[in-house]
Amino acid sequence: MGRSSIRTGSTGSTGPEATREYVFRVPDPLGDHANLAAALRLAAREAEAFLAGIDEDLVRAPGASDDSTSSLPVDGVGSLAALSELVAAADREATRSAGPRFFHFVIGGGTPAALGADWLTAALDQNAGMTISSPLATRLERISLDWLKELFGLPASWSGVLTTGATMANFVGLAAARRWWGLQHGVDVEAAGLSGLPPMTIMSSGYVHASALKAVAMLGLGRERVQTLSRDIAGRVDMDAMASVLRESDSEPVVIIVNAGDVNTGDFDPLADIVALARKHKAWVHVDGAFGLFAAVSPRTRHLVDGLELADSVISDGHKWLNVPYDLGFAFVRDPVLHAGAFSASAAYLSAKAASQPEFMNLSPEMSRRARSLAVWATLRAYGREGYRFMVERHLRLAQRVADQVDAAPDLERLADVSLNVICFRYRPPGVPDEQLDDLNRRVGELVLEDGRVYFGTTVYAGKVAFRPAIVNWRTREDDVDLIVSTVRELGGRAAAQAEPARTPARKE
Numbered sequence: 001m002g003r004s005s006i007r008t009g010s011t012g013s014t015g016p017e018a019t020r021e022y023v024f025r026v027p028d029p030l031g032d033h034a035n036l037a038a039a040l041r042l043a044a045r046e047a048e049a050f051l052a053g054i055d056e057d058l059v060r061a062p063g064a065s066d067d068s069t070s071s072l073p074v075d076g077v078g079s080l081a082a083l084s085e086l087v088a089a090a091d092r093e094a095t096r097s098a099g100p101r102f103f104h105f106v107i108g109g110g111t112p113a114a115l116g117a118d119w120l121t122a123a124l125d126q127n128a129g130m131t132i133s134s135p136l137a138t139r140l141e142r143i144s145l146d147w148l149k150e151l152f153g154l155p156a157s158w159s160g161v162l163t164t165g166a167t168m169a170n171f172v173g174l175a176a177a178r179r180w181w182g183l184q185h186g187v188d189v190e191a192a193g194l195s196g197l198p199p200m201t202i203m204s205s206g207y208v209h210a211s212a213l214k215a216v217a218m219l220g221l222g223r224e225r226v227q228t229l230s231r232d233i234a235g236r237v238d239m240d241a242m243a244s245v246l247r248e249s250d251s252e253p254v255v256i257i258v259n260a261g262d263v264n265t266g267d268f269d270p271l272a273d274i275v276a277l278a279r280k281h282k283a284w285v286h287v288d289g290a291f292g293l294f295a296a297v298s299p300r301t302r303h304l305v306d307g308l309e310l311a312d313s314v315i316s317d318g319h320k321w322l323n324v325p326y327d328l329g330f331a332f333v334r335d336p337v338l339h340a341g342a343f344s345a346s347a348a349y350l351s352a353k354a355a356s357q358p359e360f361m362n363l364s365p366e367m368s369r370r371a372r373s374l375a376v377w378a379t380l381r382a383y384g385r386e387g388y389r390f391m392v393e394r395h396l397r398l399a400q401r402v403a404d405q406v407d408a409a410p411d412l413e414r415l416a417d418v419s420l421n422v423i424c425f426r427y428r429p430p431g432v433p434d435e436q437l438d439d440l441n442r443r444v445g446e447l448v449l450e451d452g453r454v455y456f457g458t459t460v461y462a463g464k465v466a467f468r469p470a471i472v473n474w475r476t477r478e479d480d481v482d483l484i485v486s487t488v489r490e491l492g493g494r495a496a497a498q499a500e501p502a503r504t505p506a507r508k509e
């Protein structure tokens with residue numbers, strides 16, 4: 001790498017004499033200067049070994065987890081010894097969530113390009129708050145956000161920002177909504193606060209995610225103010241109820257949270273219908289597409305997010321389907337002025353010459369920020385639109401494959417359509433009374449997690465305890481997903497046999 005050094009004529013590195021001067025002082029980090037390259041090599045070697053086995057490893061290493069505590073070391077052990085201890089702990093305790101059979105929650109892996117870029121992010125250690133602190137990070141964040149808008153079919157004129165995840169992305173989108181809502185009442189809420197304003201009318205379907213409610217809570221709007229308007233126990237939106245809330249709210253501004261991808265089933269609120277309804281009233285439409293926004297990447301599923309470009313704010317996650325390592329999310333806002341208004345901050349020492357575009361520090365909750373754009377840029381540069389389309393479509397096919405296997409099994413019951421990448425089903429062997437199915441499925445869920453070949457817990461869907469494996473990891477293949485059904489049936493058989501003695505006397509009564 002070509003470089004300009006302040007020490008002209010020298011390599012800029014610390015010579016052996018200078019190193020020796022400090023060595024006796026280890027563990028002062030400066031004394032470990034000479035170990036830096038060795039520390040990076042150790043990390044690379046161990047990371048490579050960890051990932052080399054991840055396609056085959058159990059998702060959770062068997063054995064008790066270590067819950068021992070210890071007090072702050074007075075004298076440190078030095079870089080290499082500390083890293084070696086960390087590696088040993090990771091071997092025992094780290095879930096192989098980056099691997100192909102972690103179907104719990106919605107957890108992606110790290111593509112080779114994203115992971116490599118993430119390492120460089122730490123090595124370069126850029127503060128992505130302002131151009132002056134990192135022109136690189138600022139430029140790559142702008143490019144990454146433009147590319148993501150293209151990927152999802154969002155207008156280039158929208159503003160955007162990278163966040164730590166979908167929860168903070170929901171926070172960003174809903175903060176812009178809160179600013180808009182305040183201005184509708186003639187109040188700049190960032191300056192004057194919320195007091196004196198009426199409670200906000202917020203509505204969603206029963207699919208609303210806990211993180212959106214958390215964002216509403218953090219924004220001081222009150223989690224309990226969110227009305228979930230569902231027409232059935234599964235949580236599907238009640239459009240008539242939504243229409244009547246809007247009619248009754250008259251000229252009051254309203255915020256609607258649309259769920260593009262329910263965590264239990266991958267089902268979508270009807271975005272186009274909701275946007276059409278909202279446009280007849282004074283309503284802000286916020287779309288939580290933490291993983292579901294990736295439906296936009298394939299022509300096969302694009303229709304699920306029809307109307308997206310008519311929304312006011314749209315968010316998604318990067319550490320889910322984009323397969324960038326933790327942590328990463330992104331938020332997009334139709335009105336860049338509202339977005340910037342919600343997060344502007346200033347201080348004498350921060351002011352630089354007026355930039356043509358706002359600094360990311362003034363578009364996000366944080367001021368100092370990790371340069372998350374490097375990993376986004378690298379993975380999109382490496383695989384492009386088509387690479388992501390191939391991956392998403394592979395996952396769609398794998399989900400259908402699992403759905404077919406569930407349907408063909410006499411002891412499994414599918415509980416919802418598979419419109420995307422989540423398969424919602426339960427174990428239901430013939431002869432087990434309905435009222436025992438929840439307990440049985442909970443037990444099977446525990447056994448699945450203990451077993452570790454595949455990994456997913458239970459949820460409650462439409463009042464029934466169910467499994468909901470979600471497929472989003474770039475490594476996942478046919479062999480991996482085939483273990484979902486075979487493992488549930490095998491462990492289900494074991495759980496049912498164990499439950500049998502308890503059941504028989506109960507039936508005799």
Ligand SMILES: *Cc1c(COP(=O)(O)O)cnc(C)c1O
Pocket residue numbers: 106164165166167168209211212261262263288289290291317329
């Ligand atoms: C995962 C998820 C979130 C929260 O995302 P984090 O990245 O964990 O903050 C929000 N909404 C939906 C629909 C999700 O699936």
